[in-house]
Amino acid sequence: MKNGQLKLVIIISSDADADRLMKALIERGYPATKISSTGGFLHRGNATILSGVEANEVDQVLTMVRSECHARSEYIPVQALPFFGEGTAPSEPVEVRVGGAIVFVVNVEQFEKT
Ligand code: 2BA
Numbered sequence: 001m002k003n004g005q006l007k008l009v010i011i012i013s014s015d016a017d018a019d020r021l022m023k024a025l026i027e028r029g030y031p032a033t034k035i036s037s038t039g040g041f042l043h044r045g046n047a048t049i050l051s052g053v054e055a056n057e058v059d060q061v062l063t064m065v066r067s068e069c070h071a072r073s074e075y076i077p078v079q080a081l082p083f084f085g086e087g088t089a090p091s092e093p094v095e096v097r098v099g100g101a102i103v104f105v106v107n108v109e110q111f112e113k114t
Contacts, residue, residue: 005055006108013101017069018047024064025051058105071100
């Protein structure tokens with residue numbers, strides 16, 4: 001990385017989408033690190049990808065995120081949700097958005113490689 005304005009792109013996505021996105025990022029020469037993570041709402045495994053890039057590369061990274069991470073709907077039994085808990089009487093499943101990506105772009109104050 002050069003010494004321009006650096007950005008850290010933080011991407012939270014499903015595991016399956018994250019694998020494809022990692023491949024796409026690396027093939028195009030963007031550095032990326034994948035961390036296993038867990039969603040607080042669904043308690044499912046997901047993946048967090050960190051990619052430190054130049055400010056003028058952020059749009060290209062976001063284009064790849066949009067093409068690899070597609071949102072869809074799933075119906076989850078209400079008992080599986082943390083705020084209802086076990087022992088809740090059965091009722092209609094709840095529609096929840098899964099897949100897709102949550103993206104934060106933050107300024108990097110300092111970058112060092114030792
Ligand atoms: P989870 O917290 O497990 O949330 C999974 C999906 O459940 C969310 O998808 C959303 O569609 C739904 N959901 C979450 N909280 C909800 C609520 N209080 N009521 C109704 N539905 C709710 P996404 O929004 O695409 O988020 C996917 C994952 O991204 C989240 O997994 C979480 O791990 C992360 N995430 C989302 N927003 C975040 C934020 N502001 N800060 C940090 N992590 C975030």
